[in-house]
Amino acid sequence: MTLVELIADAKVRGEPERLSELIPYCRWMGISVKHLAGELLGLMTYSDMLIGNAALPALHGGTLGALMESTAIFQLLWDAETVVLPKTIDITVDYLRSGRPVDSWAKAILTRQGRRVANVRVEAWQEDRARPIAIAHGHFLILPEAVPG
């Protein structure tokens, strides 16, 4: 099966967890999709290689950016009509607190889905969802229909 067919198959079967397994970088990072209480969440399981500041210790900011960008893409694959992997146009990450060496979660909200562009915002947190450690917003290129030829 092609990637697009594998994604469609995961949607038909209601198995969003399979989306992250298709992406080599997400497997390497320990980024996965969880379907909890009817919502899709991104999870970055802690490992020592995610550390960006060994003295604190704190997660590398780039890893939280990666979790939030991945979570946005999973949400788009799940909710938006797109026949391609959404392409990131731009993403802005605000770092609110340093990430501690524990698991990190993210939730993406589709603020607006246009015909070609989706606007997404994402929050990331660790133990306490009410205290986000980073927020992001970005634009993603989607393709609702197969282009002939």
Place this chain on the structure above:
Amino acid sequence: MPPRTRAEEVALLAQLNRHFHGVVPHNQALGLAMIALEDGEARVRLPYSLDLVGNPETGVLHGGPISTLMDACCGAAVFMKLPSPVPIATLDLRIDYLRPATARQDVLAHAVCFRLTRNVAFVRGVAYHADSGEDDPIASAAGAFMLATHASKARP
């Protein structure tokens, strides 16, 4: 700062790369390497790896490692602007993906810290491939970094 000889620059790069890896395990995991430094400027290489692929059909890298490369390179540029090293923390970082990266090619980043205030450093950067050069970048970045972060000072 007086101009460095090539030998001094190589020695400084080796020293900084040991720090870059020893203190920052994720830079080491990605294989990031500082390849050039000037006052307020840094260049960092991200080696292509199949582990970092975002689209398994094309082999193109995921945005995550590009973001991390830009964050690391922008941070290094801030260090090269500081009169003396202090802990820094990324306040925000915006990445624009200008065109797809080419599969199986390393990505290089060049960042410039163009403004340093008492509390904040402002940085711009680009990511590019060696063959097309930084005038035809694959991504650009703009970020702000907080200087002498309290959380860092409070701990050993």
